[in-house]
Amino acid sequence: MQLFTVGLLFIQNKKLLLAYSINKQCYYLPGGKIDKGETALTALCREIAEELGVLLNPQTLNYYTHITAPAYGEPAGTMMEQDCYTTSQLVSPSAAAEIGSISYFNLPQYLAQPRQAPGAVMILQQLTLQGLID
Numbered sequence: 001m002q003l004f005t006v007g008l009l010f011i012q013n014k015k016l017l018l019a020y021s022i023n024k025q026c027y028y029l030p031g032g033k034i035d036k037g038e039t040a041l042t043a044l045c046r047e048i049a050e051e052l053g054v055l056l057n058p059q060t061l062n063y064y065t066h067i068t069a070p071a072y073g074e075p076a077g078t079m080m081e082q083d084c085y086t087t088s089q090l091v092s093p094s095a096a097a098e099i100g101s102i103s104y105f106n107l108p109q110y111l112a113q114p115r116q117a118p119g120a121v122m123i124l125q126q127l128t129l130q131g132l133i134d
Helices: 042-051 109-112 118-129
Strands: 001-008 013-023 026-028 030-034 061-070 079-085 098-107
Touching: 001 042, 001 118, 013 118, 026 118, 030 042, 042 061, 042 079, 042 098, 061 118, 079 118, 098 109, 109 118
Parallel strands: 001 079
Antiparallel strands: 001 030, 013 026, 013 098, 061 079
């Protein structure tokens, strides 16, 4: 089974913003599932407004990469297909809805967490290799 999602890559001080899901008890990329009839950008803007209280301007979003990883917290065999975007918009995110907290991570800090989402590990590895985060 495939789960189509979008995620926001917001980097500050060479660390990546991740959101802690109360439901899944894990930090992951802010964003979420693309609903039927939505575009990736529409879904991303909706999810970020819900999770972080930030109204993104779609014109500030830039496609960065696509990742395929086991979907954390979903039935075994479910693969997440996630388009990841950056934004040039200045944002002041805060936790909302099912998000318990937000924090900035580099790869070693994330790997020290009690639970890791495979997709978050993949994107942190890629950003580290490209020198975008420490």
